Amino acid sequence: MSFLPSGLSALTNANGFTLWHYRTEDSRTTVLAPGYFASAGPMLQPGDIVIVQASDATALVPIRGGAITGGGVTVDAAGAAPALLRSATLLIDVAVAATVTPRAIVLDPPPSPLSQGDIFTTGASITGPMSQITFHFRTATGAEVSAPHTVAVLAGRAVTSFTAPPPAGGYRLLAVDAADPANFALSPPFAVTQPPRLLSETGGLLLLESGGALLL
Numbered sequence: 001m002s003f004l005p006s007g008l009s010a011l012t013n014a015n016g017f018t019l020w021h022y023r024t025e026d027s028r029t030t031v032l033a034p035g036y037f038a039s040a041g042p043m044l045q046p047g048d049i050v051i052v053q054a055s056d057a058t059a060l061v062p063i064r065g066g067a068i069t070g071g072g073v074t075v076d077a078a079g080a081a082p083a084l085l086r087s088a089t090l091l092i093d094v095a096v097a098a099t100v101t102p103r104a105i106v107l108d109p110p111p112s113p114l115s116q117g118d119i120f121t122t123g124a125s126i127t128g129p130m131s132q133i134t135f136h137f138r139t140a141t142g143a144e145v146s147a148p149h150t151v152a153v154l155a156g157r158a159v160t161s162f163t164a165p166p167p168a169g170g171y172r173l174l175a176v177d178a179a180d181p182a183n184f185a186l187s188p189p190f191a192v193t194q195p196p197r198l199l200s201e202t203g204g205l206l207l208l209e210s211g212g213a214l215l216l
Helices: none
Strands: 008-014 017-023 049-053 058-065 073-076 104-107 119-127 132-138 149-152 157-163 168-177 180-186 190-192 200-202 205-207
Touching: 104 168, 104 180, 119 132, 132 157, 149 157
Parallel strands: 017 049
Antiparallel strands: 008 017, 049 058, 058 073, 104 119, 119 157, 132 149, 132 168, 168 180, 168 190, 200 205
């Protein structure tokens, strides 16, 4: 057979170079014979490359001058169609539905006045899905006054009791979600004072209580 113009098409071109594709039932040897592309001479330029899909092979054939072909390079001896890679940019629009679930721990105000040995109740109001709250009673340096108390949340409240430690300032209460330590509430610092002492009276005079302090 001879060259068929309908089998030749340009794939891409840039800077005077064109990549062609030519499909034919002729063999590779026939296509590479001198003069095969003679009728396509006005289109084929020196330096162009033709992907020849012949009956017995797929080859890259360079054009040396006009319609004169070079030796070519066989890339597939089975003659299968060439695999061309294409790329594309896909725009994806994703909509995500979310539900906001508020969670909050609000501590009750610290007890005042508070004296050493007092047993006091402290609590917190709970908003959101929290089932247990751990209460900490700490000194100004962060040391635990006593073991933490973990209590259940009932009707939006968590409540526990502590015994007041020796007199000092800077004590704090800390309430933490037992399931999520990142969710917590810290009270302002408060103080524990000496317990009040009574004075006894003798002969119309106020006497200092043994081991106590005089109150004026």
